[in-house]
Amino acid sequence: MPPLLQVDEITVAFGGRRALDGVSLAAEAGRVTGLIGPNGAGKSTLFDTVSGLRRPGTGRVRLDGRDITREGPARRARRGLSRTFQHLELFGRLSVRDNLLVAAELGPCHRRAARTTDAVLDRLGLTGTAEAPTDALPTGIARLVEVGRALVQEPRVLLLDEPAAGQDAEETEHFAALLRSLAAEGTAVVLVEHDMSLVMAVCDEVYVLDLGRVVACGPPSQIQQDETVLAAYLGET
Structure with missing residues (x-):
């Protein structure tokens, strides 16, 4: 193969x-x-x-x-094909959930964007910070949010x-x-x-x-x- x-x-x-x-x-x-x-x-x-x-x-x-x-x-x-970036490319004023939701709604899983977003938040351990704005997050967690935005695309x-x-x-x-x-x-x-x-x-x-x-x-x-x-x-x- x-x-x-x-x-x-x-x-x-x-x-x-x-x-x-x-x-x-x-x-x-x-x-x-x-x-x-x-x-x-x-x-x-x-x-x-x-x-x-x-x-x-x-x-x-x-x-x-x-x-x-x-x-x-x-x-x-x-x-x-999905990717993250070396320099963070998040919407800083949006919540963690909304950052993922925007990506999910633009992706192939847009019909089930909310469900996909919740599943990825849970998988990454981000449910507890889902409503926090991303510009208030430590760098390590913000990196994980960017990974989440890639994952909601189901790559x-x-x-x-x-x-x-x-x-x-x-x-x-x-x-x-x-x-x-x-x-x-x-x-x-x-x-x-x-x-x-x-x-x-x-x-x-x-x-x-x-x-x-x-x-x-x-x-x-x-x-x-x-x-x-x-x-x-x-x-x-």
């Missing part, structure tokens, strides 16, 4: 600099795929390209075998850009369990994260980006021993 998400030889250039240089990545249903690398490696640019916010110069993006390279973000979302592929930033140890542990459960339900999860303990604990495969190129790919145990990765990112020689 082919990967649910397939990225083939993607190149993105800003002026004369290549932010992505022939990047390929595969994410399978039922697995958590990690994407790590130093700041400026191209991780968020790759997410922008996969989600349709940026057009690649060359290469292809396929979802469940369909070429979606030239499709816009809305069409990709309807096909089951088949979920792109998470540094979702654990601002979480404490207990929140991160619960979040790891959430990622495992999403994968167990058949979702293809792609995780960009700087918390290496989280990455190594939940990911089935890890891609390492450096200067816009994939420099390593493999299971966490292999990545932790890769000399190129140790030198480029994990801080050892």
